[in-house]
Amino acid sequence: MSSSPVSDKPSESTPDFNNIHVVLVQTSHPGNIGAAARALKNMGIPNLRLVEPRTPFPSDEATWRAASATDVLERAQVFGSMEEAVADCGLVIGASARSRRMPWPVLTPRQCANHVVQDAGNNRVALVFGREDTGLTNEELQLCHYHVQIPANTEYSSLNLAAAVMVICYEVRVAMLEALAPEGSEAARREQRFAGDSVYNPDNESEFWDVPKADAHQLELFYQHLEKTLTDLTFHKPDNPRLLMQRMRRLFTRIRPDTMEINILRGILAYVDEHVKIANNKD
Amino acid sequence: MSSSPVSDKPSESTPDFNNIHVVLVQTSHPGNIGAAARALKNMGIPNLRLVEPRTPFPSDEATWRAASATDVLERAQVFGSMEEAVADCGLVIGASARSRRMPWPVLTPRQCANHVVQDAGNNRVALVFGREDTGLTNEELQLCHYHVQIPANTEYSSLNLAAAVMVICYEVRVAMLEALAPEGSEAARREQRFAGDSVYNPDNESEFWDVPKADAHQLELFYQHLEKTLTDLTFHKPDNPRLLMQRMRRLFTRIRPDTMEINILRGILAYVDEHVKIANNKD
Numbered sequence: 001m002s003s004s005p006v007s008d009k010p011s012e013s014t015p016d017f018n019n020i021h022v023v024l025v026q027t028s029h030p031g032n033i034g035a036a037a038r039a040l041k042n043m044g045i046p047n048l049r050l051v052e053p054r055t056p057f058p059s060d061e062a063t064w065r066a067a068s069a070t071d072v073l074e075r076a077q078v079f080g081s082m083e084e085a086v087a088d089c090g091l092v093i094g095a096s097a098r099s100r101r102m103p104w105p106v107l108t109p110r111q112c113a114n115h116v117v118q119d120a121g122n123n124r125v126a127l128v129f130g131r132e133d134t135g136l137t138n139e140e141l142q143l144c145h146y147h148v149q150i151p152a153n154t155e156y157s158s159l160n161l162a163a164a165v166m167v168i169c170y171e172v173r174v175a176m177l178e179a180l181a182p183e184g185s186e187a188a189r190r191e192q193r194f195a196g197d198s199v200y201n202p203d204n205e206s207e208f209w210d211v212p213k214a215d216a217h218q219l220e221l222f223y224q225h226l227e228k229t230l231t232d233l234t235f236h237k238p239d240n241p242r243l244l245m246q247r248m249r250r251l252f253t254r255i256r257p258d259t260m261e262i263n264i265l266r267g268i269l270a271y272v273d274e275h276v277k278i279a280n281n282k283d
Numbered sequence: 284m285s286s287s288p289v290s291d292k293p294s295e296s297t298p299d300f301n302n303i304h305v306v307l308v309q310t311s312h313p314g315n316i317g318a319a320a321r322a323l324k325n326m327g328i329p330n331l332r333l334v335e336p337r338t339p340f341p342s343d344e345a346t347w348r349a350a351s352a353t354d355v356l357e358r359a360q361v362f363g364s365m366e367e368a369v370a371d372c373g374l375v376i377g378a379s380a381r382s383r384r385m386p387w388p389v390l391t392p393r394q395c396a397n398h399v400v401q402d403a404g405n406n407r408v409a410l411v412f413g414r415e416d417t418g419l420t421n422e423e424l425q426l427c428h429y430h431v432q433i434p435a436n437t438e439y440s441s442l443n444l445a446a447a448v449m450v451i452c453y454e455v456r457v458a459m460l461e462a463l464a465p466e467g468s469e470a471a472r473r474e475q476r477f478a479g480d481s482v483y484n485p486d487n488e489s490e491f492w493d494v495p496k497a498d499a500h501q502l503e504l505f506y507q508h509l510e511k512t513l514t515d516l517t518f519h520k521p522d523n524p525r526l527l528m529q530r531m532r533r534l535f536t537r538i539r540p541d542t543m544e545i546n547i548l549r550g551i552l553a554y555v556d557e558h559v560k561i562a563n564n565k566d
Binding site for chain 2: 248
């Protein structure tokens with residue numbers, strides 16, 4: 001297997017999606033080829049390689065299931081053996097559903113993705129999937145540096161081929177995006193818009209949420225108003241508070257209302273106050 | 284629609300696969316239903332719920348694509364609306380491909396899985412997917428506590444429905460197995476359970492929330508009561524609703540009130556109703 005570096009700057013190892021190849025060996029169902037092409041394009045992986053597809057390729061079924069990923073099918077390279085298909089790849093990881101006769105280093109999909117990221121700057125990387133019924137042969141598995149196993153229900157561990165391709169490619173995408181987004185960059189902020197991590201991330205909130213959060217002072221005014229209104233309603237009995245206000249504070253504080261929401265809530269309290277005043281004055 | 288807590292031990296919150304439900308809304312292609320059933324079984328998730336499948340169900344195509352997961356299809360429940368399908372669920376997460384008119388808290392698949400693990404002890408959890416062409420409607424998305432977005436190629440971000448189901452279920456499986464694994468310290472497991480979620484601060488909260496979350500049906504009753512009370516107060520003018528109820532729903536939904544908090548809020552509304560009645564009768 002050739003391991004000539006793709007880049008002429010061996011010390012430059014920014015991982016590149018263009019170096020990642022998914023290899024499907026002797027696929028039976030053309031629908032799986034099409035669905036796999038769609039999964040690749042969804043996850044930003046441009047290269048598909050087919051080894052001896054067992055039904056004629058290309059086909060209408062593959063094209064239909066590829067949906068808007070027909071370009072991936074059109075660019076797909078076809079080889080006569082797995083050995084030829086991975087010859088120019090510096091890292092080869094093969095999907096394996098169960099342990100075989102000879103133990104081999106096995107990775108989870110997440111660990112597989114980390115390896116891909118480490119090598120996809122300087123090397124072509126191959127992610128290899130076998131036949132729907134029998135997977136990869138022992139000889140083919142021994143052409144791999146690592147095997148990858150998708151954690152699955154022991155009662156039914158056989159994934160559809162295109163579904164397995166999607167899981168591996170999804171983990172690769174997540175790992176690649178993390179590696180490619182420097183801290184605080186536009187790309188990182190854009191990715192955080194979809195990450196929503198810490199649900200309300202102050203760094204990306206103004207881009208995403210439509211109104212600024214209420215500050216602590218506005219919140220405090222709201223709680224004081226709420227407590228007074230609840231007391232006037234006789235719902236809140238100050239001599240027997242029963243943790244009511246604590247629970248109310250915990251309820252509203254933990255989700256950080258924005259200023260419009262606080263204004264609405266205070267407006268509601270004002271309307272309630274008015275009705276309470278009328279009701280009480282007429283008793 | 285039952286709203287009784289799933290467990291009679293609120294302090295016991297070992298997450299349970301049996302509490303996890305995948306909901307498919309108005310699926311067009313029966314092959315996608317079958318493939319989704321297979322993905323569920325592969326990932327150890329037993330429950331499939333279908334809302335108004337757009338082609339007749341069951342069907343040969345669904346059965347064929349389910350492969351050895353036909354038992355999941357046979358147990359699948361069919362509902363007339365998403366609201367009915369999630370009524371007994373304390374956590375509802377909906378798949379959303381793009382941002383909508385009103386921003387909503389968004390999770391990555393990994394964060395989604397962490398939330399599922401946190402809640403799948405005491406609550407039924409619903410993971411909801413929409414139509415192949417148009418996803419979920421705005422109204423359906425507002426029945427969700429969170430939305431989940433799968434990071435995808437901006438040039439082609441539309442995943443096949445069953446492929447999207449597989450990605451979400453895979454992340455759920457990984458998170459569940461980590462949480463259920465006997466090795467590792469109790470503290471480490473607790474930390475993982477809360478990982479990536481700053482809404483629940485483990486420093487000021489018991490490890491297990493003390494009361495089960497209100498399910499979707501209880502929440503819906505609360506919103507209807509709130510809308511009526513706000514209308515009677517003349518605060519909510521039905522001819523010019525100005526997104527008020529949407530904002531209220533978004534505020535309270537993301538708070539994830541527990542059953543005690545919902546009872547308190549409804550009690551407050553009842554007191555308000557009483558005063559409004561008195562005030563109005565005396566005008």
